[in-house]
Amino acid sequence: MSQFTKEEQDKIFLALSKNFNIDINCIFYQLVRDTSSPTSYECFCIRGVNFNHVYFSSFNDIPLCFEECCFEFINFNIKEVKNVCFFRKCKLNTITALGVKFGHFFEISDCNIDKLNFYGHSEFYTYARIYSNKINEILLYYIKFHKVDFSKNIFLKPFTPHNVEFLDNVKFDFCSFQDQVSFYKVSFGKNVRFSDAYFNKKSIFSRAYFKKDVYFNNVKFLSGVNFKESSFFGKAYFSFANFGEVNFSKAIFYDIANFYNTIFSETPNFSQAIFKGNLNAVNTNLNFDFENLEKKINQECEEFNKKEQNKKSLDKFANDFRDSFRVFKNALIKDNNLLDASNFHKCELYCKEIELNSKKPKKFSKEWLDKYQLIFYKNLCDHHTDLILNLKWLIYVIALYILLLGKIFFIYPLCIVVLMVCKCCFKIKNVKVFVSLAIIFMSVCSEPKLIFGVSNLFLNNLNWWQNLVTAIYILTIGLILFSLQKTARKNSIVPS
Template structure:
């Protein structure tokens, strides 16, 4: 075996000493120099046996070897001895050391074995590591109650795969210079990330049990949220997606009520509104106006930083607008329509929270509410179809009610076995009745108009159980119309287009039905087109 000369050993020592001194480390530098020098010598002598390297090539590798050695030692010092740390592709890979246990034939479930291999990380200053090293954590459980990195100027590569976070996480940085990844992870408490991602940001197949805040983040390249499960409404206000966005199979598990609740929670948290003073908020606002002239400048500054509920609703609307725009840019119109729906949800909350509403605000609020109930802003085909069935079903019931009611007033009591005769009796007497009771007929026409529109309104505002009942009845009526006279379904071919007298109640009912049917049918067709995979 060829040994190093004293000159070569000294050259290695000097080179290692220079590299160690250039590194910012909390370790004992003299000890590091000694250990790294011995490691370099051992590597060189081992490779020299097979003529795999030269001395100059080894000197060129000293910087990398020193960096790997000190990085491994620092990570080990902070995390503990239960982790295996491997340096590969310029990244420190951190994972639990395998536990050697006796063989148990009853424990062969892969999930149980995976849980055994997961190792907890207790409270420690991880921000030191995040600032200095590119890191990859695998199968780790972060048990820190509040992991806060404060502000990091330049974040290195940071990846978490199959990790669990038990506490609140806050990552704040100016730029993440390399890739950022949180894949197959579970977050039980709130996650807050603020910063600029220069490379890909990947969060695929992760589950966020609590709130998520990505406000003011910038994604220069791909933002991957494939298969992500948001159990609460995420906050992406003022986020910028300059690259592509993958939101396929993203489970945004919230509706209008949960979004409204989340916006109000953000408003109360920011303005320090607690449960004790929430009931007195209206009184406080009025009293505050009275005392504002006596406040000091500092108090006025405090009021200046208070934000209204509409401000937070607009922030969330901006979040969903960013998602929608990024998806439209990638030609993903189906998912974009879903985020457009959430954008309109936020707009409705914003309008509802305004204290001094203009006429335009009231009209917009009513329009948003109507489309939400009718077809969930053109995103729910089944809900839109049910609305169409209700329009037809209500028309059929009221048409039958008008005919039977008129015949009953004439003294004819329809029975089920002779129900087919009711329209003939109606047609034979309605014209003469209108001539002799014109004012009464006009009053009946207005009552029919009001009752038909009221029936639709009751359906829209009713609870789910009552709406289901309306839908079932409507389906039965529509099937009956299809069996008896399908042309009634098409207003232009219906019974009210016959030569009838002016003010005929069936013509009045048919006229309002035509308008409502056309509007709801158009909405149904628009909903189908927005949810179709066939491009327009």
């Protein structure tokens, strides 16, 4: 850009000093360079001035940069801003733009902002940068952004843009949302980024439209987040994301959905979600148990039946959740990742148990037997995903059999001594395991054949009680050993 002539500078100085009521010595000409692009802008920089009310009206052709200034009130009372405008390291109490067209680069960075209001069909035609600010309140209402960078902002109060269109690149990287966030029905263009952002309260992205790729990598949703009925037309990346309560029900993924190394601290809801592209769920961490899942399904059922006239039974909700876990499981099996698939298969079986339990099947019917079979394997080995739990049950059953057989009664007082020592002196957590191992060890030292139940059936000195206990023990230990070898074999974790 060409330099301003001396006459042009004098004219601008006079206009600024008259309209802004400031000392000419506070105004100086300099070249302002945007660090995020190679573009340079020639601006008149005003530094270290306190303003009361500033109205941008007739001097919109002047490129301005305000640094370390304090504004009580700024009003862009104008139809179009025709030149660049910078606010850097300023204190902005209230800044308002109603129906303004920003035709050139606009930046607010490293500022403390009390109220930021852009509304009434305002539009940013080129690049806008509202970056690294501490913002108390922000209102975006009927706005179009062609390119905007909101990165590193701290939003202290609810952030709820309404009827906002992000037509091109939009960045919210490293933002901290301290209060609720709502992007309900917001339309996003290409290259949408929320990577490394923190959402401390409930966040809403339901019915949002992501027209191109979207990045939520390493994002942390510390409270609930809702993506219900959202549409992802491009690639959706949630790698290393951390979710609390999350709802993806009826969401549609038209391209790759990447949940690599994602943590779900609570039960995710992917019921009736559609994955038309590839799904990557490798190393996905499911940090919830059967009780959490049951509570979540009951909660979804209650909330739905409060709002909708057409009631939906609990078993149908359980089946919807089961279908969503099955989608993840099948995607992992397709990638030959059976170990991760086993976790989703486990959740699928959790849902099946909840479904059967809600139906209250007749005793000794097929569904009744299926229900108790699921309960048995859930408690025995967490559906062939917990080898340690399976080994514990093996130890417990052997020790219990030895005690019920009543062959080595010197064991009881010794067990009590071991139990008290472990609990009081050493504060060992798994006391039952240590006591059971002690019983087995003493039995092996004195009568090792006792732990082999089959051989005991051929002894003549067993009474009817000992024979009954032995028969039950043989059946039980057979089931446990069968489950143990199945749990230990990776290639048998997920049924084909």
